[in-house]
Amino acid sequence: MAIFSRREIQKRLDKASSLLARPQLESLVGRLNQTGRVSVEAEWELIWITSLAEVGHVSHEPRFDGGSRHPDVYFRSGTVKFIADITAVSDIGYDKANPIDEFEEELYKLYVKHGLFGGFSLNIESELEGPKYRDRRVRLFLPKRKDILSFIRNNFDNFLRNIVANPEKPCSHVATVPDGGNIKLSYDPKQRPYNHGGGYLSYNIPYSLHRNPVANTLKGKKRQLAKSGWTGMSGVILCDGVCRILTTQSNDGSTLTLDQIVRDFLRQNQSVSFVLTVGIKTKHNLYGSPRKTLSLSARIFTQLSLNKDENKTLIRVFNDAIAGFPPLERDASHAVWLANMTRPIHVNRETFCRGMHMTMGNKTQTTEIKLSARALAAVLGGELDIEVFRKSYQIPSNTYGRGFDVFQSLVREGRTIIEAKIESLPDKDDDLIVLRFGLPDAAASKYRMPKDMHDSDRPGG
Template sequence: MDQLARRLNAPGKDRIPAMWETAVFHGLAKCGALESEAALPSGRRPDVQLTVDQLHITADITAVSDDGLDDQNPFQELMWQIEAVKTKLGLPSGGLDLRVRHKVKRSRRGSRTVLRLPNRNALPDFIRTKISPLIRTGISANTFPLHITIEGDDAGVDITIDPSLTPTNTGSYAPYSLPQIRDQNPLYNALKAKAGQLRGAQGAKGIFVGDAGCDAMSFSRFSRGAVSPAEIVNEFFRQYSSIDFVVLMTVTQKLSPLMYHQAPELVNEISLFIRDGCTVGQELDRLVKGMAEHFPQPSMLPINGSHRAREPGYSLGFHGGFEMSGDKVRMSLREFTEVLAGLRTLADQGAKVVPAPRALSDRPNPVQSVISANLARGWLPIALDVVKGGEDENDDWVEIVFGGPDPAISPLC
């Protein structure tokens, strides 16, 4: 578990798989006797070995994203790099519209959509030789809106730059991440990678798959011609009959038809797939339902969680928010503590207009030092009290009591 804590503390793409592992371990531990990474006779150490009454399962846990497809189709990276070029050349932020053409690669197995762009590693040279000179020329001629079309073997791109449209950027591209071939997509690849690791295991063998930002995991939205998660899993069962079950785990939005003004509710979406011929289907169904009851309430969709998991530090909580009523004011406790520590001011509007907290001066006030040190180790106030001064004193005291590590802003120990 120390290794799991290190993965959860470290920013990067491995954080989301670690989060799914934590949720699965927590849920399964409530259902039966759980062992993690216990050695098999083969020497392999699967993530899960669980016994519930007469049911014994051996399983691995993984997470799947579209990172590989994004590297091959770097639309967002191209937009960021063009924006960086614009800024360097003195243009205001925003005002960029990027449209990328695509092609469809067909084979006997099916077809897949590919954006007509260089791969991620070739983008800097593409920007330097093909795009940046044309932007420079347009700026020199003051011909705005500036229209750039690149049509060639390696790219098909239409760019419009209009400084009057700041501060937003827009763009469009064909959906390249919706799976169109059952056994050529990120979900199938993740299942295939785990199948061999369960050879020689006893009991029902399965794979838990968490969504780390993968369109193949979506249960409700599929464009024409795309294959569903069920079709992908069934194809996997056909090719790997040694695996008895697959559990797909994602987060979806639940809309209330009567409460249009409210934000959609986020809910865990957990689906169990069982191989034809498996003799413990009912037991597996009860187990997965029991596990799901102990899953935490999600706070964001997988794609957003994947982006946040790569960032250092912690999200901003209620920063910038407030409520006022009569003689009462409510604001973010975290922001309030940072203001007391001298890291921010209320004029910063939370964190909306400052890129990062201010550094303390070389000789900070002792109170600032104590409060800042508590923040640095993940401690927040748990009580604030006004201590009245004496009858002959013209001031009162504010007493702040700090609690232990707050899991929202402190690393796992």
């Protein structure tokens, strides 16, 4: 799975055959077929190369006299010429230093083991480490990654056993981490089935101008661009590979913003003419559909030495290129998570629920259901367990009660499929199979009285 539709990515690959040499295409395809952040960075590179080619002339990995390294893009349009490297920046360094995801995952497994669901809050202490103000970072007090499982079992297993024995009694337990600091797990039965409160200091918000993912990536790209042999305008296109800094603009005074980090980098590195940042913002919608809205957040930062016309031209070029981007399918975090799966299967439950046009249980109407063509093919091919498929297509609890099984209900009513067709979605990563279930069919249900027979119609009536 990708940030953009996989079908759209393939279209861009086909288009790139006129822009890239065969070895370059093979390298790009190979990276796209890898897992995790490697494929996401390759995706951004492909999208930018093909989009810039629509607004000017683009060369990929050109060679310049005296250069030992080849930039991703050499762009020409009218009087503007520049080289640029395209890269995806991520919080992976922060994540490795603060393995909170692994900790919460193992803790959740322990909840499930004891049959406990909801009512918990988790508080983790932290510290700001670093030599001086504005050159620090957050460290959560967590056990080392290799010790997480044993730490959780040794400190919280008995605590959860006591909750099982006294499920209506609020309680809490504090565990001390070997390197210092405490982790507090609290339980409140009134909050079930949801977990509540708690928390920890955000560790992926920058407290240092120089020790953060954006600054580190820019410094690395600056060194690479300097080895290209090009003496004209050069820049870095910094894309979202799951990096909070790119989309978080708030600043409480103690943390730093994207503006501060990039402008400080440009001030100290005059050889880089511009930095373009591209993040993906997610807005969660409480009501209606879709449940979340994605949008690009693009910003350009330039050297003060660029004149007004150069600035205007750069803005126009990048605006025009972004206007040619395909629609976003998912944010970078979701794309990386799916890319890490061996065989990603996306069952589109929301599309399924929108496809139900008739009320369940109404025996006087046909019912139309839309479901994922990919998911059904995966079931038939043995790649997706049938029970996983059925659970994915249950109506949410807020509509019909817990786990209402639509297909089971239709079969028990004796309804059979009277029509099946494919609804093609060429710009998405899936198509829909549309099934229409008719009225109860004698071939699959009990015999019933004729519909139009009344007591007066009976013999001797």
